[in-house]
Amino acid sequence: MRRAPPVRFVIAVAVAISSGVLAADAPLITLTILHGNYIHNDSFRAEWGFACLIDGLEKTILFDAGGWQCALRPNIEAAGIEASAIDAIVLSHVHEDHIGGFACLLPLPHDTAVYVSSSFPSNQHDRFEVPGAIIPCADGPTEICADAITTGEIDGPVIEQALVLRTASGLVVVTGCAHPGIVAIVEAAQALFPAEPIALVLGGFHLADSSETMLRTIARRLIELGVERIAPTPCSGDLTREVFRELFGASYLEAGVGLVLEL
Structure with missing residues (x-):
């Protein structure tokens, strides 16, 4: 994926790998937060919602598409990213602050795949059907590419799916709004x-x-589950960030729009 040289902050996440757990050729990936209500880099615009780009796998993946005010498009440009290089878009759930910015991405390449869960309202599909786009729907986990898989639908007040990445540092869980509960x-x-x-x-x-x-x-509970680093973004709340910052200590990451993580 080609990138112009943007003004950005990069945090290298170094996590010890348990012996024999991960393959030696596990990929090194880059996550860029492209949409949210907290600012990490002043070159980016804030807007309620979420979008995160995952680069370095077989496919370049956009997880969620931000809100309807279309901060996503200028933020993509600020990051030096070419929207045409996005191979797959994974949508966590139906709320507008996570899918409303989709139209700002158009036009997309004819082979860009859009992944929604099976309970995603069918009357919403038309907004994502650009010529040649594919919308695979599955009840259970769906592989986007090697080392990237959705959790499948998780029940809650709003049904949602998250994205799980296998990296050289371990698993990375990317969540949209966590309506079913972040622990779940x-x-x-x-x-x-x-x-x-x-x-x-x-x-x-x-x-x-x-x-x-x-x-x-x-x-x-997240610490008990072995979560090594935590980075709450939108939909989390200021008190959440304060409490998690205290309990996770040095393992807490200040996440906001324009943050780039290399794992």
């Missing part, structure tokens, strides 16, 4: 690859209305 999503990811460490959980945690007591319980 991490447990679903862990069930796919039970022998592999969870290097990073990044995305929206949907905990803005949670009490401090509940937030501490959730954070401690």
